[in-house]
Structure formats: structure tokens, C-alpha cells
Amino acid sequence: MSSRPLTPTTHAIQVEKPKAFIFGPTQFTFLQLQTEEGMDARPMSLATSPTRPHLEYAIRLSDSAYKRAFAALRPDDEVRVFGPIGDFLLLETRPAVLVGGGVGITPLKGMAEYAVDKALPIPIRLIYSNRSEDEIVYRHELEALETLNPHFRMLNTLTRTTDRGWKGATGRIDQELLRQATLGLADPIYYVSGTPSMVVGMVRLLRGLDVPDSNIEVEAFRGYE
Numbered sequence: 156m157s158s159r160p161l162t163p164t165t166h167a168i169q170v171e172k173p174k175a176f177i178f179g180p181t182q183f184t185f186l187q188l189q190t191e192e193g194m195d196a197r198p199m200s201l202a203t204s205p206t207r208p209h210l211e212y213a214i215r216l217s218d219s220a221y222k223r224a225f226a227a228l229r230p231d232d233e234v235r236v237f238g239p240i241g242d243f244l245l246l247e248t249r250p251a252v253l254v255g256g257g258v259g260i261t262p263l264k265g266m267a268e269y270a271v272d273k274a275l276p277i278p279i280r281l282i283y284s285n286r287s288e289d290e291i292v293y294r295h296e297l298e299a300l301e302t303l304n305p306h307f308r309m310l311n312t313l314t315r316t317t318d319r320g321w322k323g324a325t326g327r328i329d330q331e332l333l334r335q336a337t338l339g340l341a342d343p344i345y346y347v348s349g350t351p352s353m354v355v356g357m358v359r360l361l362r363g364l365d366v367p368d369s370n371i372e373v374e375a376f377r378g379y380e
């Protein structure tokens with residue numbers, strides 16, 4: 156097990172993959188930890204592709220006993236993984252638009268890694284919203300994937316930046332940004348991941364763009380506002 160901060164408010168761990176553990180890009184598991192208040196298991200998206208050697212998880216830090224225990228994990232500590240669960244899965248034959256907010260990037264990062272590792276020829280666009288530049292979770296990893304995969308492009312937007320040097324988009328993801336990011340894609344599938352309110356907002360926007368529900372997949376991180 157290894158542990159590292161990702162941004163000032165997010166933290167990741169890598170965990171040994173249990174033997175014969177098979178999952179799709181990218182499902183979630185329950186992750187059980189020993190906390191000050193006893194054992195606690197939460198649903199957590201896998202933050203890496205099944206093609207990679209380890210399992211990975213990332214959280215937004217909070218003051219809950221679970222999150223404190225997660226951030227304090229040490230190399231010899233044990234965690235328990237129950238799963239995999241869910242049907243938030245990358246369709247390997249259709250253009251993909253990944254739409255994420257903050258730590259909602261976890262399953263989307265797994266999908267982007269999977270596409271590189273499998274050399275999938277499908278175009279993949281990531282529209283990723285964060286408050287500020289230093290809060291872009293997995294920025295370096297995602298930029299590395301962009302250089303490895305000519306079909307993968309990331310489009311960042313910042314909702315609270317005051318940095319005049321920022322060259323990307325600003326403000327929340329809106330219809331204009333979605334339209335811009337999906338230019339030239341034929342009938343893509345949209346994969347939306349984030350807090351329940353973010354997911355509801357994005358589905359509303361997509362419906363407003365006449366995207367049929369059959370082309371929208373969602374992962375809502377219950378437990379967040």
C-alpha cells in the first residue's frame with residue numbers, strides 16, 4: 156500500500172490487487188477501513204484501469220473518521236475491498252465524452268488509462284471542472300495520457316480562479332463548453348461523474364442539447380452534497 160496527496164484537498168492510495176480480482180473500466184468497490192469509530196466501508200470508485208498492476212482510490216478530504224483514516228493509511232496497513240460493483244463502463248466502440256467535477260475524475264481517469272493501454276482507436280474528450288488550477292486532480296497523469304494517446308484530449312475549466320495567467324476555460328461546464336468539446340464526434344456516449352448535484356446538472360444540460368438518455372452514463376458520488 157502506498158499513499159500520497161494529490162492536491163491540497165485530495166488524497167490517493169494504491170492498494171495491492173487481490174488475486175483473481177477482475178473489474179471493468181471503471182467500476183467501484185466498497186473500501187473498508189479501520190477507523191477511530193470502528194470498521195467502516197464506503198463506496199469508492201476505482202481510480203485506475205484494470206490493465207494496471209495496482210488498485211487505486213482517491214478521496215476529497217473531510218473531517219469524517221473514514222476520511223481521516225484513509226489519509227493516515229501506512230504501507231503495512233490492510234484494507235478490505237468488496238466488489239467490483241456497478242455498470243459505469245467505457246463502451247470500447249463509441250466516441251466518448253468524459254464529464255467530471257473534482258474528485259469525480261476517479262473512474263474517468265481509469266477509463267482514459269484503459270483506452271491508452273488497449274490502444275483503443277475511439278476519440279475521447281475529457282471535460283473537467285475544478286475550482287482552481289492547483290485543485291486539478293491527476294493533472295500530470297492526465298496530461299501524460301494526452302501525449303500517449305492522440306485520440307484523447309482534456310479540456311479543463313476553473314470555476315473560482317482569479318489567475319489571469321490561466322489559458323483554459325473558466326466557469327462551470329455549460330452547453331457551450333459541451334458543444335465545443337464534442338465538435339466532430341459522431342453520436343458519442345457521455346460519461347458523467349461527480350457529486351449528485353453535479354450529475355443532475357450535467358444530465359439536464361445534455362438533455363437540453365438533445366442528447367438521448369441512452370447516450371448518457373452516470374456515476375453519482377452519494378455522500379457528497
Ligand SMILES: Cc1cc2nc3c(=O)[nH]c(=O)nc-3n(C[C@H](O)[C@H](O)[C@H](O)COP(=O)(O)OP(=O)(O)OC[C@H]3O[C@@H](n4cnc5c(N)ncnc54)[C@H](O)[C@@H]3O)c2cc1C
Nearest residue numbers: 183197198199200213214215217219221222261376377378
Ligand atoms: C458509486 C460511488 C462511488 C464513489 N466514489 C468516490 C470516490 O472515488 N472518491 C470519493 O471521495 N468519494 C466517493 N464516493 C463517495 C464516498 O462514498 C463518501 O460518501 C463521500 O466521500 C463522503 O464521505 P465523508 O466521509 O466526507 O462524508 P461524511 O461526513 O461521513 O458524510 C456526509 C453525509 O453523507 C452521508 N453519507 C456518507 N456516505 C454516504 C453514502 N455512500 N450514501 C449515502 N449517504 C452517505 C452521511 O451519513 C452524512 O450525512 C462514491 C460514492 C458512490 C456511491
